[in-house]
Amino acid sequence: MSINKYIREKSIYFVVTLIVVIVLSVTSSFAFVNNDTNRILDNGLKVKYKDTKKSSMLIEKKVTITNNESVMKPFNVYVSSLDDDSTISLDKVYYSIDDGVESLLKSNNNSSIYRGILDKNESIELKIKFWVSYDLLDNSDQGKNLSINLNVQ
Numbered sequence: 221m222s223i224n225k226y227i228r229e230k231s232i233y234f235v236v237t238l239i240v241v242i243v244l245s246v247t248s249s250f251a252f253v254n255n256d257t258n259r260i261l262d263n264g265l266k267v268k269y270k271d272t273k274k275s276s277m278l279i280e281k282k283v284t285i286t287n288n289e290s291v292m293k294p295f296n297v298y299v300s301s302l303d304d305d306s307t308i309s310l311d312k313v314y315y316s317i318d319d320g321v322e323s324l325l326k327s328n329n330n331s332s333i334y335r336g337i338l339d340k341n342e343s344i345e346l347k348i349k350f351w352v353s354y355d356l357l358d359n360s361d362q363g364k365n366l367s368i369n370l371n372v373q
Contacts, residue, residue, distance in 0.1 A: 257270075259372075261372065264288065265286065265293055265372065266285070267285050268284040270282045270284075275366075277366055278349070279351075279366055279368050281347075281349075282345065282348075283372065284344070284345045284346075285343065285372060287342050291340060292337055292338065292340065293337065294335070294337045295335070295336055295338065295372055296332045296372070296373050297332065298330045298331065298332055298371045299325060299368060299371075300330050300331075300368075305364075306363075306364055307365060307366070308365065309361075310325040310329070311324070312356040312361070314351055314353055315333060316349050317333070317347070317348050319347070324353070334346065334348075351366075
């Protein structure tokens with residue numbers, strides 16, 4: 221085997237490996253950036269969740285609910301949190317919907333925060349913001365983060 225052929229084979233191997241690494245990096249990065257979640261509920265409503273802002277003390281989510289059915293459909297938006305030692309209790313969290321009235325969440329999981337009815341082929345988009353009330357925090361909350369899960373039924 222000549223040295224030129226050896227260098228050519230190793231160069232091709234290097235280029236192919238580099239392309240594979242770049243493609244894997246880009247696709248995995250896209251998976252972390254694109255945090256949209258689409259679901260179709262049992263009652264036929266289509267729900268799309270998107271995190272627009274997220275930090276340890278503030279979470280902003282955009283929820284789009286679409287009724288593609290030919291009849292009116294009621295829905296409820298519920299909030300819950302992970303129940304572990306690293307999350308802030310829900311009774312220390314405020315929320316607002318579409319920059320409206322600020323309300324304190326209830327301490328129990330699966331609390332309804334919004335109810336509505338969609339006409340046939342109607343859609344609604346809700347911007348829901350959650351933030352921690354610093355005046356309700358105490359020493360036991362140090363190192364904890366805000367964790368919010370939304371469910372539409």
